[in-house]
Amino acid sequence: MAKRQAAARAAQRSSSMNAVPDSCDVVVIGGGPAGSLAATYLTGKGYSVVLFERQKHPRYQVGESLLPDVWKYCDAAGVSDAIAAEGFLRKAGGSVDWNGEMRRLSFGDFGYTRPALHVERDRFDSILLERARASGAWIGEEIAVLEADLSRAGDNESEVSVSYRPVGEASASRIRCRYVVDASGQTGVIGRQLGLRVFDEGFRFMSVWGYFANSSYLAADGLIYPAQSVRQVPPTTYVSALPQGDGWAWLWHIMLRETTSIGLVIPKAWASETKGSAESWEAWYLKQCRALPLLQRLLADATFCEGSLRLVRNYSYRSSQVAGPGFFLLGDAAGFVDPIFSVGVVFSMYSAYAAAHTIDRCFRQRARRDEHRSIFSSQVQARLELSRSLALPYYQATDAGHARAREAMGFSSMQAQALMYAASLLTDRSGNFDSMADSPHAHRAAAERVRPLNIPLE
Amino acid sequence: MKYTDEQIFNALAPFFAQDGMDRKEAIAVEPDTDIIAEGLVDSLGIFKLIAFVEEAFTITIEPDEVLLENFQTLRALRNLIVKKLG
Ligand SMILES: Cc1cc2nc3c(=O)[nH]c(=O)nc-3n(C[C@H](O)[C@H](O)[C@H](O)COP(=O)(O)OP(=O)(O)OC[C@H]3O[C@@H](n4cnc5c(N)ncnc54)[C@H](O)[C@@H]3O)c2cc1C
Numbered sequence: 001m002a003k004r005q006a007a008a009r010a011a012q013r014s015s016s017m018n019a020v021p022d023s024c025d026v027v028v029i030g031g032g033p034a035g036s037l038a039a040t041y042l043t044g045k046g047y048s049v050v051l052f053e054r055q056k057h058p059r060y061q062v063g064e065s066l067l068p069d070v071w072k073y074c075d076a077a078g079v080s081d082a083i084a085a086e087g088f089l090r091k092a093g094g095s096v097d098w099n100g101e102m103r104r105l106s107f108g109d110f111g112y113t114r115p116a117l118h119v120e121r122d123r124f125d126s127i128l129l130e131r132a133r134a135s136g137a138w139i140g141e142e143i144a145v146l147e148a149d150l151s152r153a154g155d156n157e158s159e160v161s162v163s164y165r166p167v168g169e170a171s172a173s174r175i176r177c178r179y180v181v182d183a184s185g186q187t188g189v190i191g192r193q194l195g196l197r198v199f200d201e202g203f204r205f206m207s208v209w210g211y212f213a214n215s216s217y218l219a220a221d222g223l224i225y226p227a228q229s230v231r232q233v234p235p236t237t238y239v240s241a242l243p244q245g246d247g248w249a250w251l252w253h254i255m256l257r258e259t260t261s262i263g264l265v266i267p268k269a270w271a272s273e274t275k276g277s278a279e280s281w282e283a284w285y286l287k288q289c290r291a292l293p294l295l296q297r298l299l300a301d302a303t304f305c306e307g308s309l310r311l312v313r314n315y316s317y318r319s320s321q322v323a324g325p326g327f328f329l330l331g332d333a334a335g336f337v338d339p340i341f342s343v344g345v346v347f348s349m350y351s352a353y354a355a356a357h358t359i360d361r362c363f364r365q366r367a368r369r370d371e372h373r374s375i376f377s378s379q380v381q382a383r384l385e386l387s388r389s390l391a392l393p394y395y396q397a398t399d400a401g402h403a404r405a406r407e408a409m410g411f412s413s414m415q416a417q418a419l420m421y422a423a424s425l426l427t428d429r430s431g432n433f434d435s436m437a438d439s440p441h442a443h444r445a446a447a448e449r450v451r452p453l454n455i456p457l458e
Numbered sequence: 459m460k461y462t463d464e465q466i467f468n469a470l471a472p473f474f475a476q477d478g479m480d481r482k483e484a485i486a487v488e489p490d491t492d493i494i495a496e497g498l499v500d501s502l503g504i505f506k507l508i509a510f511v512e513e514a515f516t517i518t519i520e521p522d523e524v525l526l527e528n529f530q531t532l533r534a535l536r537n538l539i540v541k542k543l544g
Binding site for chain 2: 375379413
């Protein structure tokens, strides 16, 4: 027994010390949903892939509320069974309290047959990374990518070399490839290197969030349930405008299996005006949480998880270019706007699919690489513009990206449009939607399916 | 190569026999069915459809042709294909 264990340990050690290959078809930077799915899709098409992840999974990540659309990307990666087996909480829909209007919607009413999820991202992302490993991608955790040499990427052979360094080591090495896929999230290795990142002045927001134990929650029936019921009665994502927050500050309440994620999205100016200079972010955050009567009710028996507070500024940006000779930007590395409609992970997965498809086309039709890349770019940029146009407070249809957003809206199904309209209606952004679509169907669907939320008074 | 309209529609049909749509009931695809609104071609399907059409008819679709007006129905696609085959 002891001998076998020792042998297994030795094998493990040698596999973890397995040298990084000198070359491959595609290098993927980052092992979040975008990177892991891109690696899985590409190995599935027969390409050799090396994925570098700076951290070691399971690693923390925000973004726990997932739309039902994630399933089609998980199906395509062959990872849906593993996700289902994990037993993440099913999310029944949304409960929204926006400037005094309390309304709710459930995905089932919009024709979605598979559930939305509330996931602990460390677990969710690990499952996706393990899938990439099982598909045959070479996974190097705790290896950071430093930069990519793209100077010969435009050549006939598309030669790219990527420099990386194992965490804690002093010297960097290089790997040769044909394409590099940047899925490094907010870090944006390639985007920063090439100066492609454009911070979004329309979103002067920051986010502060943390975790509570034992919070009650709202279910799809509009009733409040105690934390212990969460596996039996699926929760909704509860979203509320903050009354003092300039009309645009809001909070999320996302039930997880053991804790509840509660986050504030607030105009930076408002935060700096109201937070005393001696006051800690934690004290300020807890004060905001206590200021909302309904949230206070949900938190009546809850305790804050000490040390769980996190904060992010400047999370809204786009890229002037999402692909170029030899490279593709995916997920948050391409752009991220605002968490209001929970589209971050779905967008990451979508861009992974689009990139894998496009890289395959580029390998097969070398002479048409520019055209394939151009289709990728316009599709991905249009999706980003659509999310931005839906989310932006004070949206102006004169905005430069408007035509692109309209086109992306036109390419959306009635089902998707109906859900987008309903979600924008609930959060006082239906004007944004209407400026991009003339969709009586979506209006009708929302009128039938958005329900008032009556929280019984105690 | 010249195709009749019927040949074009028949060549496109197998594309819609593919899986992956999150919907309850199957939809018969007619030449004027709005394949986008009905969710038969979603943001992911559009990539597959472009590749499918290029291979089936040995044509190339240019980036500036990837517009709703060319992809909304099989008839719109047929018009694009006929134009490309010139
Ligand atoms: C406040 C807030 C709330 C959000 N809420 C939601 C939500 O409810 N639902 C939703 O869908 N989305 C939400 N999002 C968005 C969501 O978090 C992201 O869109 C999603 O995580 C992006 O996935 P990704 O794979 O692109 O990047 P990530 O998940 O960030 O993965 C990138 C990976 O790259 C690695 N990496 C970075 N640099 C390097 C390097 N140099 N070398 C190697 N590896 C590197 C990182 O360690 C990381 O693991 C939210 C975002 C914010 C800011």
